[in-house]
Amino acid sequence: MKPTAFDYARPETLEEAVQALGGHPDSKVLAGGQSLVPLMSMRLAAPALLVDINGLPGLDHVTADETGVRIGALARHADVLASADVRRVQPLVSLALANVAHPTIRNRGTTVGSIVHADAAAEMPMVLQLLGGSVDVVGSAGRRTIAADELYVGPLESSLAHDEVAVEAFFPALPAGSGVAFEEISRRHGDYAMCGVAAVVAVEGDRVTSARAGYLSVSDVPTVVDLTDALAGSVDDAALARAAEAALAQLEPETDIHASAAYRAHLAKVLTARVLTAAHDHAREE
Numbered sequence: 001m002k003p004t005a006f007d008y009a010r011p012e013t014l015e016e017a018v019q020a021l022g023g024h025p026d027s028k029v030l031a032g033g034q035s036l037v038p039l040m041s042m043r044l045a046a047p048a049l050l051v052d053i054n055g056l057p058g059l060d061h062v063t064a065d066e067t068g069v070r071i072g073a074l075a076r077h078a079d080v081l082a083s084a085d086v087r088r089v090q091p092l093v094s095l096a097l098a099n100v101a102h103p104t105i106r107n108r109g110t111t112v113g114s115i116v117h118a119d120a121a122a123e124m125p126m127v128l129q130l131l132g133g134s135v136d137v138v139g140s141a142g143r144r145t146i147a148a149d150e151l152y153v154g155p156l157e158s159s160l161a162h163d164e165v166a167v168e169a170f171f172p173a174l175p176a177g178s179g180v181a182f183e184e185i186s187r188r189h190g191d192y193a194m195c196g197v198a199a200v201v202a203v204e205g206d207r208v209t210s211a212r213a214g215y216l217s218v219s220d221v222p223t224v225v226d227l228t229d230a231l232a233g234s235v236d237d238a239a240l241a242r243a244a245e246a247a248l249a250q251l252e253p254e255t256d257i258h259a260s261a262a263y264r265a266h267l268a269k270v271l272t273a274r275v276l277t278a279a280h281d282h283a284r285e286e
Ligand SMILES: Cc1cc2nc3c(=O)[nH]c(=O)nc-3n(C[C@H](O)[C@H](O)[C@H](O)COP(=O)(O)OP(=O)(O)OC[C@H]3O[C@@H](n4cnc5c(N)ncnc54)[C@H](O)[C@@H]3O)c2cc1C
Pocket: 028, 029, 030, 031, 032, 033, 034, 035, 036, 037, 038, 053, 073, 099, 100, 101, 102, 105, 108, 109, 110, 111, 112, 113, 114, 116, 117, 121, 122, 123, 124, 160, 164, 165, 166, 167, 190, 191, 192, 193
């Protein structure tokens, strides 16, 4: 199908972009177009004005230092995935990105676009939330930072105001003594996952001081669960089973055309044990 008719603007400054968005109640930012254009083609979205931000200067950066990783709104998934600095400073970003779609889509789609698109089946919103990251946005009221746990308010719904452009995402660096892991199950590599789980585990000697897991495709918003208590003793099969049950108690998997709720629950349990084990091993190497 073809999209309904729409107007198109390609501003050259952020101020012009904000003005164009604010001047039309039915406008939308166009970044990589890898989610918005298919939605428009299927007529599930019909914005009257597209504000293409691809002409804005200074938004394609990918930088990493001891504090964390900063990703500009025009950095493509492929740029972020190619960065050895990102992999070193916050390996979970790279691990998750390798599971985002196919190379052609990663060449055009932006990581910030994925984060603000707020799809609970997508990898990067969940990873941002699990790591306690944030997004910087600019709108008519100026610039502000939105913490990840205040960003996702409903299915495909973020807390950005209508005239706000997300300019940068921030992922904190992996602290010493911490480890990460990511696994997902999809029908084919590159498809949206039926369930995906990531974990961050921190250790001091033999003791787990913190264990958190993030879930995609099992709730209508990305979900993070604290599993520290379940892993407080030794990390053995019983503790992992306890953690998987504790996680499941906080998830509400649903049935859709891709998988039943029961199958999603099973995947969530199996993947929880796997990623906690792998993140724990990683933490002990760090
Ligand atoms: C076949 C296919 C498979 C895919 N598989 C996956 C997958 O497995 N996992 C996954 O995570 N994604 C997947 N995607 C989506 C892909 O990762 C997109 O790139 C991403 O979701 C959106 O980024 P974008 O830059 O293309 O955003 P766009 O499509 O341009 O925009 C998406 C939404 O975000 C808004 N937006 C974008 N950028 C900004 C900004 N800077 N400020 C404010 N609002 C903004 C837009 O207005 C729109 O509402 C897939 C896409 C396709 C077509």
